[in-house]
Amino acid sequence: MSMKNAVRDVFGGFWSLLVGLRITLGQFFKPIITVQYPRQTVKIPARFRGHIKLILDPESGLSRCTACNLCARACPSDCIVVEGAKKEGQKTKWVTDYHLDFTTCSLCGLCIEACPFDAIEFSKEYNTVARSRDDFNNMDLVARLAQEREVWAQNRPSQPPTPPASAPVTAVVAAAPAASAAPAAQPQPLEQKLTP
Amino acid sequence: MSAILDFLLGLAWPWTRLLLFLVGICAFVGLNAAYLVLAERKGAARFQRRPGPNEAGYAGWMQPFADGLKLLSKQVLIPPGTDALLYCVAPLMVMAPPLMCLAVVPFGESLVARNLDYGLLFVFSFGSINVMALMLGGWASRNKFSVISSARVVSQNVAYEIPMLLVVITLLMVAGTLDLNEVIRQQTGGFWQWNILRGIWDFRAGHIGANFLMPVTFIIFYTCMLAETNRAPFDMAEAESELVAGAFTEYGGMGFGVFFMAEYANIVLGCSLATILFLGGWQSPFPPVSFLAYFSGPLWGPIWFLAKMYCLVFSVIWVRWTFPRTQFYNLLNLSWKILIPISLFTLLLTGALMKLPLVWRHLF
Numbered sequence: 378m379s380m381k382n383a384v385r386d387v388f389g390g391f392w393s394l395l396v397g398l399r400i401t402l403g404q405f406f407k408p409i410i411t412v413q414y415p416r417q418t419v420k421i422p423a424r425f426r427g428h429i430k431l432i433l434d435p436e437s438g439l440s441r442c443t444a445c446n447l448c449a450r451a452c453p454s455d456c457i458v459v460e461g462a463k464k465e466g467q468k469t470k471w472v473t474d475y476h477l478d479f480t481t482c483s484l485c486g487l488c489i490e491a492c493p494f495d496a497i498e499f500s501k502e503y504n505t506v507a508r509s510r511d512d513f514n515n516m517d518l519v520a521r522l523a524q525e526r527e528v529w530a531q532n533r534p535s536q537p538p539t540p541p542a543s544a545p546v547t548a549v550v551a552a553a554p555a556a557s558a559a560p561a562a563q564p565q566p567l568e569q570k571l572t573p
Numbered sequence: 574m575s576a577i578l579d580f581l582l583g584l585a586w587p588w589t590r591l592l593l594f595l596v597g598i599c600a601f602v603g604l605n606a607a608y609l610v611l612a613e614r615k616g617a618a619r620f621q622r623r624p625g626p627n628e629a630g631y632a633g634w635m636q637p638f639a640d641g642l643k644l645l646s647k648q649v650l651i652p653p654g655t656d657a658l659l660y661c662v663a664p665l666m667v668m669a670p671p672l673m674c675l676a677v678v679p680f681g682e683s684l685v686a687r688n689l690d691y692g693l694l695f696v697f698s699f700g701s702i703n704v705m706a707l708m709l710g711g712w713a714s715r716n717k718f719s720v721i722s723s724a725r726v727v728s729q730n731v732a733y734e735i736p737m738l739l740v741v742i743t744l745l746m747v748a749g750t751l752d753l754n755e756v757i758r759q760q761t762g763g764f765w766q767w768n769i770l771r772g773i774w775d776f777r778a779g780h781i782g783a784n785f786l787m788p789v790t791f792i793i794f795y796t797c798m799l800a801e802t803n804r805a806p807f808d809m810a811e812a813e814s815e816l817v818a819g820a821f822t823e824y825g826g827m828g829f830g831v832f833f834m835a836e837y838a839n840i841v842l843g844c845s846l847a848t849i850l851f852l853g854g855w856q857s858p859f860p861p862v863s864f865l866a867y868f869s870g871p872l873w874g875p876i877w878f879l880a881k882m883y884c885l886v887f888s889v890i891w892v893r894w895t896f897p898r899t900q901f902y903n904l905l906n907l908s909w910k911i912l913i914p915i916s917l918f919t920l921l922l923t924g925a926l927m928k929l930p931l932v933w934r935h936l937f
Contacts, residue, residue, distance in 0.1 A: 397895050401620050401894060404622060405619050407622055408622070409619075409624050410622050411622070413624075
């Protein structure tokens, strides 16, 4: 009996080895799934939470924010400061300053839920590395939106780059030095200049 | 004038030939060792669905040079308290045997440095030095991991030398010669005449072969070859996750590099031997009839040989990246309880089957 078991052990063991070899060979011929990071990036999932950002309205190229302050009030960490101003000939206020203290933000998303105009969302920005804390504790979202608008304007050459109605926002754009086309790949020094 | 030239050429030719083969074998071993490291890493990567080294040169082809330069640029350090002479000699001793053995390996019918009548004996006598070198390296470096590893190496190699030699004796009984080129010549006439299949049924003679367990014998040989070259899953000598780097723990720079290269040189040698003994060496897998005879010329010989050998080398890499390292007592159990009894049985079987036609003729 034990002889029988021993023989079965040997054959069973050998068979299991062959099964293992077949499995690894199957993997050998499957495509490579490595993403070569600095050159390639994975697609960021839709529910990824980066820092919040102002949404660029694809029609007008402007923010939909009316500086109603609901987000700042909803924020449990008190990390949002919104300033708005009325433009000439318009009834509503318009955002002029949107500052986020990302060092205290917990990415809870209450501001996004609170926004009645769908003006803010989580960005897909994950390369948030900087040498100094100052790059995060006063992020100027309006300036970031201005950078994004430059890209947007380049992709729509038929349209005027900035509609004349957005006078206060254009001022910010003009003040900002020509930033790199990548929308804030890393916190740019221009935000520090613009902080009030 | 011409006679004198002929005489001088005749005098010089054996030496020139020797020199050419020395250089050729050194280059072959060096390039193999360098590029098999890359193949190993690439293979490991593919088995894990990674691209592997791909930064140095196109698709990582310069990686061996980068590694070599890095190793060469390191200081040669002899740790205090070591046996300096043995410590320095060990890497040379581990590299020398495969270089020596490849001198008798026929890559083609006439492409062999020195075709010895007792080539197989030569290979095995020099091949066994490998153990000694590893043991000395581990022992001389005065490190407890190295000493443990040395002890493991010795017991492992002793355990696996036995079934390997038994298997080789089986083949010797079939072949009746120690001349490697002659062993290959016997396997002519299509892949079914290779020893691995001819053992089951000898088609040319039209009767049962010398040993119908020949595929099993091949697997035993292959397993022993893995164990003798200290390859995963039998890499007790290195066992990087348990013994740091085993016998090579105290080695750095090119000393370590030579050990590393010797491992691959030994793999090449082991796979060459398996090719010669079981897979027909430089014989074409097609029988030399009609247009298929074209594939068995002196030009095709080395191609077939290298193709078979590198298939085996690939399988060695494949095995490494499939199986985890065995435990040490399982390793010894496998040898003493399974491989040695089976190889003894095949030895007896071969003897019996070889005498069977004789008995048959006497009876009827």
